[in-house]
Amino acid sequence: MTVNNPEERKAIRVLFVCTIVPVLCMAFQDLGSKYGGMDWLTKGYAAWPIMIAPVAMLVVLIRYRELISNPKGANFSQVIKLVSCLFLIPNVAVIIGYSWLAIISVLATLAILVTDRQLKKQAAS
Template identity: 55%
Template structure:
């Protein structure tokens, strides 16, 4: 369930960006502004944090949980880069960058604590 939620939180901003780009260029749809692409991109790390906190016991204490841990880390690295670019759009993307950094830093710490 955690990987499915993580997939939804990761794919929806990408789809919004694709629809904004294609709809604005070829569809002539005026209401698809850049905010349509940037706001889901900035809100996705909040979903990652929810998955990280909700499934932390499963992630760090189960042998199958390593996939979820690796997936969260990979997605956070990607969204860290994308939200660093989004800072030029809105300063609120700083919070998303901080959320991604906190997940990336706390992951190894919690893994060491679970192993002990």
């Protein structure tokens, strides 16, 4: 994927960080608690980044919403929808197994999907 727009490049980098940090925390928590004898790595070490990431992505969407209306920002629109959908299932699992606070993350994910669609409709008209 080649991104020529510097604003879109910056937005996608922030989305990359919002995506990779929770994944690394989950991997470190799993490996560290099983094989490293690190008992201080609780479920919360992996759950909180998963819950915070969709809220951070919603902030990124609000900050870079003009990229969705712009035809040159098609990559950003696709990436944020894909990443937010990927966080939907783990957050539902977090609601069931860890904390009801993850409902905020699920609502943020759904807001991203709805807002993206609405911004595209506004740009088309």
